[in-house]
Amino acid sequence: MIRFLLRRLALTIPTFIALMFITFVMVRLVPGDPIEVRRGERGISPERLAQLRHEMGLDQPVWKQFLDYANGLLHGDFGTSLVSKSPVLHEFFTLFPATVELTLTAMLFAVVLGVPAGVIAASRRGGFYDQTLMGLALTGYSMPIFWWGLILVLVMSNTLGLTPVSGRTDLINYFYDPVTGFALIDSLLSGQEGAFGDAVHHLILPMIVLGTLPLAVIARMTRSSMLEVLEEDYVRTARAKGLSWTRVVGVHALRNALIPVVTVIGLQVGGLLAGAVLTETIFSWPGVGKWLIESINRRDYPALQGGIMLIATIVIIVNLLVDMLYGLINPRIRHAR
Amino acid sequence: MPGDASLPAAAAAPAPPGPFRAFWRAFRENRGAVLGLAVVGFILFVAVFAPLLAPYSPIEQFRGFSKLPPFWVEGSDPRFILGTDAVGRDMLSRLMYGARVSLFIGLSVMVVSMVAGVALGLSAAFFGGIIDVIIIRVMDLIMAIPSLVLAILIIAIIGPNLANTIAAVTVVGLPRYVRLVRASALTELTRDYVTAARVSGVGRFRLMTVTVLPNCLAPLIVQAALGLSDAILEAAGLGFLGLGAQPPTPEWGAMLADTRDLMLSHPWVMAFPGLAILTTVLAINLMGDGLRDALDPRLRRS
Numbered sequence: 001m002i003r004f005l006l007r008r009l010a011l012t013i014p015t016f017i018a019l020m021f022i023t024f025v026m027v028r029l030v031p032g033d034p035i036e037v038r039r040g041e042r043g044i045s046p047e048r049l050a051q052l053r054h055e056m057g058l059d060q061p062v063w064k065q066f067l068d069y070a071n072g073l074l075h076g077d078f079g080t081s082l083v084s085k086s087p088v089l090h091e092f093f094t095l096f097p098a099t100v101e102l103t104l105t106a107m108l109f110a111v112v113l114g115v116p117a118g119v120i121a122a123s124r125r126g127g128f129y130d131q132t133l134m135g136l137a138l139t140g141y142s143m144p145i146f147w148w149g150l151i152l153v154l155v156m157s158n159t160l161g162l163t164p165v166s167g168r169t170d171l172i173n174y175f176y177d178p179v180t181g182f183a184l185i186d187s188l189l190s191g192q193e194g195a196f197g198d199a200v201h202h203l204i205l206p207m208i209v210l211g212t213l214p215l216a217v218i219a220r221m222t223r224s225s226m227l228e229v230l231e232e233d234y235v236r237t238a239r240a241k242g243l244s245w246t247r248v249v250g251v252h253a254l255r256n257a258l259i260p261v262v263t264v265i266g267l268q269v270g271g272l273l274a275g276a277v278l279t280e281t282i283f284s285w286p287g288v289g290k291w292l293i294e295s296i297n298r299r300d301y302p303a304l305q306g307g308i309m310l311i312a313t314i315v316i317i318v319n320l321l322v323d324m325l326y327g328l329i330n331p332r333i334r335h336a337r
Numbered sequence: 338m339p340g341d342a343s344l345p346a347a348a349a350a351p352a353p354p355g356p357f358r359a360f361w362r363a364f365r366e367n368r369g370a371v372l373g374l375a376v377v378g379f380i381l382f383v384a385v386f387a388p389l390l391a392p393y394s395p396i397e398q399f400r401g402f403s404k405l406p407p408f409w410v411e412g413s414d415p416r417f418i419l420g421t422d423a424v425g426r427d428m429l430s431r432l433m434y435g436a437r438v439s440l441f442i443g444l445s446v447m448v449v450s451m452v453a454g455v456a457l458g459l460s461a462a463f464f465g466g467i468i469d470v471i472i473i474r475v476m477d478l479i480m481a482i483p484s485l486v487l488a489i490l491i492i493a494i495i496g497p498n499l500a501n502t503i504a505a506v507t508v509v510g511l512p513r514y515v516r517l518v519r520a521s522a523l524t525e526l527t528r529d530y531v532t533a534a535r536v537s538g539v540g541r542f543r544l545m546t547v548t549v550l551p552n553c554l555a556p557l558i559v560q561a562a563l564g565l566s567d568a569i570l571e572a573a574g575l576g577f578l579g580l581g582a583q584p585p586t587p588e589w590g591a592m593l594a595d596t597r598d599l600m601l602s603h604p605w606v607m608a609f610p611g612l613a614i615l616t617t618v619l620a621i622n623l624m625g626d627g628l629r630d631a632l633d634p635r636l637r638r639s
Contacts, residue, residue: 014474015474015477015478015481018474018475018478019478019481019482022478026490026491026494029494138619138622138623138626139615139619141622142566142570142615142618142619142621142622143615143618144570144573144574144577144590144593144611144614144615144618145574146573146574146577146590146593147593147607147610147611147614147615148611150593150597150600150607150611151607151611153600154600154601154604154607158601270480270481270482270483270484271483271484273483273486274483274484274485274486275485277483277485277486277489277578278485278574278577278578281578289486292486292489293489293578296489296490296493304490304493308482308486308490311482311483311486312481312482315481315482315483316481319481
């Protein structure tokens with residue numbers, strides 16, 4: 001097992017180095033000079049311009065800039081945002097809990113509904129429930145989430161008045177310190193009456209919007225994995241022993257059917273972060289997705305570089321963890337390598 | 338469409354059931370897939386003949402006719418069946434031309450991805466060694482960055498327009514094609530017929546393209562269908578963020594973004610472009626599921 005882990009870990013190192021190189025080069029290629037963007041706003045003298053360039057390290061040769069960048073990364077320095085002047089790492093992790101909260105609840109939503117939906121569809125193969133659930137899953141899978149978000153806002157917020165249109169908290173009525181950065185926990189810690197309910201209300205629509213695609217994927221995957229398992233001999237044996245159908249499906253079959261589903265759940269993380277960009281934009285959710293889009297518009301090189309670097313690193317780490325988990329629950333995998 | 342192409346071929350095929358007829362028989366069993374194919378055919382028809390079918394130009398602005406509702410809502414104008422947008426452009430015409438834009442993006446991405454995916458995937462499988470490692474590492478790298486974030490980054494660098502949307506969406510989706518081709522080619526390479534071909538002196542290039550490639554096609558066709566719908570969704574997402582086709586191009590995602598301010602007062606303006614995206618993508622996915630069941634016997638059981 002340890003050999004497998006080390007091997008898997010070693011494989012990520014070249015990916016990581018290439019990632020540093022590519023984020024650096026790509027961001028350098030973005031048209032528009034950050035200084036000129038600002039000079040357009042107010043007249044800056046040539047001396048001041050040179051001084052600013054020097055401060056930002058933009059007057060160094062490109063290879064030097066890259067080495068500084070790589071060296072900084074290894075020391076946890078992801079650069080300083082040109083706009084806010086605060087370290088990118090700090091800025092990222094201030095906003096990151098909002099994205100984590102959104103993606104985790106969306107994932108929870110997807111798993112809690114998706115696995116049972118898949119199990120029901122598989123155990124009623126070809127029947128009404130199967131066809132309805134799979135029809136819905138395919139629709140969810142095909143849904144443009146930005147439109148889905150707008151529709152939900154229109155119906156739930158504007159017509160029915162059930163949920164807020166955007167944001168994370170009702171700032172007029174509630175204010176609490178970001179102790180953990182998770183609105184659900186902070187609102188409870190604050191002890192303010194109604195704050196938690198308010199946080200939940202704000203979270204519901206973005207969660208549904210972001211969770212729809214993984215929900216559809218998980219439901220489809222659970223169904224097909226379940227169908228395969230249900231044909232196995234041990235399921236027939238369990239049935240022959242006289243165990244109830246519910247017990248056979250729910251315990252014997254489900255445990256084995258979930259192995260590929262776990263992988264799929266892990267693979268959704270990258271997709272969730274991509275979806276978070278759109279979801280956060282629609283709902284003005286103050287997370288890293290929205291921040292990244294804003295950084296592009298502001299030509300904030302370091303923020304972009306650091307942000308993409310951090311997001312990719314997180315995706316790599318999560319994929320690594322999923323692989324390990326997969327090795328743990330499925331011994332065939334770790335011995336095969 | 339691979340499905341479309343098979344129709345005349347199946348009809349013209351001589352008596353013994355050829356591969357196309359066998360495929361069509363399996364495909365026909367799946368009602369959803371046939372429905373998907375029909376809808377895709379219809380959308381394709383509208384896209385191709387948009388200039389003949391559309392009542393107006395998609396960019397012509399009718400003064401004094403802006404924000405008209407569709408025909409079943411009070412206050413509509415019979416000349417504009419699905420109403421008009423914020424600046425008085427005919428919704429139906431824009432949707433029809435939008436089908437052109439979306440399908441053009443989707444099909445271009447699909448063709449480029451297939452060609453590049455086959456070239457890279459086969460090279461990785463056949464040459465192995467350092468070439469394989471480099472190709473696979475680069476693909477892993479692309480997959481490590483969330484698709485839309487990478488697409489946005491690419492667009493930020495090369496600028497937002499139709500061609501660049503195609504480029505960005507292609508790069509983002511490429512790893513799946515490459516890995517698929519590589520994996521199927523590696524499996525095929527262990528088969529006896531490949532050894533036989535090698536022994537009989539078939540050259541490497543011929544072995545790659547003529548001997549092995551046709552046997553990797555089934556999963557590739559399925560991937561192409563699913564890749565087509567993904568590409569359309571991805572491109573619409575970019576359009577929605579203002580990073581895709583630029584105005585006044587009638588792109589469905591961009592049309593949605595235009596209507597965000599109007600959403601509350603004139604909800605129908607928002608309804609149609611989204612519905613068009615959903616219908617198209619859903620139809621392609623239905624068709625793709627049918628293709629998978631018909632072409633890939635290993636997956637047929639599920």
